[in-house]
Amino acid sequence: MTVAALIVAAGRGTRAGGPLPKQWQDVAGKPVARWTLEAFGFADPCVLVIHPDDAARAAEVAAGLDVTLVHGAETRAGSVLAGLKALARHSPDKVLIHDVARPCISRTVIDAVLAALQTTPGAAPALAVTDALWTGTGQRVTGTRDRSGLYRAQTPQGFRFADILAAHKAHPGGAADDVEVARAAGLDVAIVPGEERNLKITGPDDFARAATLLEDRMDIRLGNGFDVHAFEDGDHVVLCGVRVPHDRALKGHSDADVGMHAVTDAIYGALAEGDIGRHFPPSDPQWKGAASEIFLRHACDLARARGFEIGNVDCTLICERPKVGPHAAAMMAEMARIMGTAEERVSIKATTSERLGFTGREEGIAALATATLIRT
Numbered sequence: 001m002t003v004a005a006l007i008v009a010a011g012r013g014t015r016a017g018g019p020l021p022k023q024w025q026d027v028a029g030k031p032v033a034r035w036t037l038e039a040f041g042f043a044d045p046c047v048l049v050i051h052p053d054d055a056a057r058a059a060e061v062a063a064g065l066d067v068t069l070v071h072g073a074e075t076r077a078g079s080v081l082a083g084l085k086a087l088a089r090h091s092p093d094k095v096l097i098h099d100v101a102r103p104c105i106s107r108t109v110i111d112a113v114l115a116a117l118q119t120t121p122g123a124a125p126a127l128a129v130t131d132a133l134w135t136g137t138g139q140r141v142t143g144t145r146d147r148s149g150l151y152r153a154q155t156p157q158g159f160r161f162a163d164i165l166a167a168h169k170a171h172p173g174g175a176a177d178d179v180e181v182a183r184a185a186g187l188d189v190a191i192v193p194g195e196e197r198n199l200k201i202t203g204p205d206d207f208a209r210a211a212t213l214l215e216d217r218m219d220i221r222l223g224n225g226f227d228v229h230a231f232e233d234g235d236h237v238v239l240c241g242v243r244v245p246h247d248r249a250l251k252g253h254s255d256a257d258v259g260m261h262a263v264t265d266a267i268y269g270a271l272a273e274g275d276i277g278r279h280f281p282p283s284d285p286q287w288k289g290a291a292s293e294i295f296l297r298h299a300c301d302l303a304r305a306r307g308f309e310i311g312n313v314d315c316t317l318i319c320e321r322p323k324v325g326p327h328a329a330a331m332m333a334e335m336a337r338i339m340g341t342a343e344e345r346v347s348i349k350a351t352t353s354e355r356l357g358f359t360g361r362e363e364g365i366a367a368l369a370t371a372t373l374i375r376t
């Protein structure tokens with residue numbers, strides 16, 4: 001399935017104030033349009049529909065991204081149709097049509113729209129109206145309205161590409177959004193949960209709200225971990241969750257999985273949460289012989305409880321023997337499984353210390369690890 005994105009940025013955005021249309025103004029260090037385009041970086045192709053006067057600025061804002069600039073029309077619907085026509089030669093299966101002024105769009109909302117498109121020709125996020133609704137004239141309330149069944153519509157609004165292209169071509173104009181165009185063509189549109197944070201920058205105050213949300217989201221943490229275990233008598237070692245036959249064993253209170261301990265400490269470190277010893281004191285007999293998986297799971301759970309996902313993990317095992325290479329793929333798979341993350345985010349590699357030092361003399365194994373945590 002191919003998913004295209006159509007970002008509508010042809011408006012002049014005068015209500016937001018400032019010297020430029022709002023989509024080209026900075027929020028949290030980048031132009032609004034840049035945030036929005038990056039949120040749709042997964043889409044292929046992606047078109048940005050702009051006012052012809054903004055061509056130079058738009059090219060600068062989209063630099064380095066795989067985005068096609070398309071000139072829009074006088075009306076929003078006209079701009080969307082121009083974008084759809086530009087996408088038509090790629091024949092995408094689905095298209096997500098999004099307002100450039102909603103830069104705080106989350107992957108959660110995008111995925112909900114795409115999931116709903118599996119079973120309905122259209123899908124869009126919305127929030128149920130929870131405030132009481134009044135009518136008023138001047139400064140006086142003149143009546144109330146039933147809010148049940150009313151929604152505040154958001155974007156991206158997603159459609160099967162051929163359906164929405166045909167719907168736009170047939171529509172007489174004047175629609176408030178693409179859902180209205182789709183419904184006029186008889187297409188069913190599913191409502192999926194929107195988010196308050198998916199706000200549309202309209203007035204000057206919205207810049208401050210969007211900045212807070214985007215700065216909050218851009219939280220990346222880095223941690224490191226280091227661990228050593230000495231050899232003792234035995235016939236295998238456990239490294240990154242994998243049993244590796246060897247003529248020695250590693251000595252330790254738990255299963256002495258030196259690699260998993262280093263990774264676990266890297267995650268605790270990224271959270272500024274101390275190390276394994278703080279959460280699982282070696283003085284406590286209940287952790288004797290424990291599978292180190294318990295520690296790693298605890299660190300990952302703590303990260304997720306704070307809203308972080310594992311960005312990536314990189315671990316280097318330092319030893320002359322056993323040879324790690326033949327087991328590295330199994331180790332990465334096992335570590336990814338325990339951490340609940342993709343294997344491509346986990347790297348396990350090994351080096352020797354050129355026969356120098358305690359690892360060179362084969363007195364033990366050392367491991368060092370780096371982990372990044374990302375909150376989105």
Ligand code: MG
Binds near residue numbers: 229
């Ligand atoms: Mg240890």
